[in-house]
Amino acid sequence: MKVKSHFVLMADYNQWMNHNLYKGAGKLTETELSQSRGAFFDSIIGTLNHLLVADTIWLKRFAGHPDSFVALDYVRRLDSPKTLNERLYSRIDVLHEARSTLDACIVAFVNELTDQALSSTLQYQNTKGDVFAKNFGLLLLHFFNHQTHHRGQASTLLYQAGIDIGVTDLLVHIPNEAA
Template sequence: MSLQAHFVLMARYNQWMNAKVYDAASRLSAAELAEERGAFFGSILGTLNHLVVADTLWLKRFATHHSSSTTLAVMEPLPIPGRLDQPMFDDLEGLTAHRKWLDDVIINWIVALTDDELNAALSYHNTKGIASSKRFSQLIYHFFNHQTHHRGQVSTLLFQVGIDIGVTDLLALIPDEPEKR
């Protein structure tokens, strides 16, 4: 499996898990979603919002990288969030619609990546203005790992209020291979 094909799997997993998490979150009231629960970003809504903020920041950075700029041009009109906890939407409905759009953007972008892009470096500044230059493929690993990390927090918060989102393992999306004899 090529590196790019692996990232396609991760993008599809990301979309699948976001749909499950947002469906589960939609069963809660606005007050329950916004309730402080002691998570890094406070509430369920705050954590889901943080993922949209972080994805926006990273996708805007990624848009500066070679041909990625073509598939990520749709990110250009979006403002750059100023804080990692900056509210992007006040309600789950708006956040859900935007999340679905972002997940489609991510898949379209990942499908278009080339090996040359994945092996090149990306220079960027973080939210504190600190410059970095890192291998593009390693940043994409971080991008998906970050999402998994915070979705795991959300799934725990949902479970604590009695909502089980079901299977969350990447294994569920890995296709079976024919047996070799």
């Protein structure tokens, strides 16, 4: 199995999980979504905003790759978030629309990847301005792992609010192979 196919799988899983997460979140009122729940990003809407913020920050970094991925043109036009807890959108319907657009961008982006790009080094700055040079494929792995981490938090917060979003395992997206 080629490395690129792993990222294609992760992008598909990411899009599917976000769809399920927002479908569940859409059953709650704006008050319930904004209610402080003692989570790292305070509320369900705060956690969902963080995911969009962090994904935007990383995708803007990826857009600086020498391969200049066309699928990231959308991201290049976005404003850069200022903080990791920035509240980009307070309404779930608007946040969901932005999430869906970004997820489609991620799917298109990973389909442009090459083995050469994945083994290259990406130089970027973090939000504090510190400069790093790291393996691009491993940064992409971190990108998807970070999403999974915070979606787990969001799904727990939804469950505590009485919303079960169903199966969340990557396993359901790994295709069966002939014996």
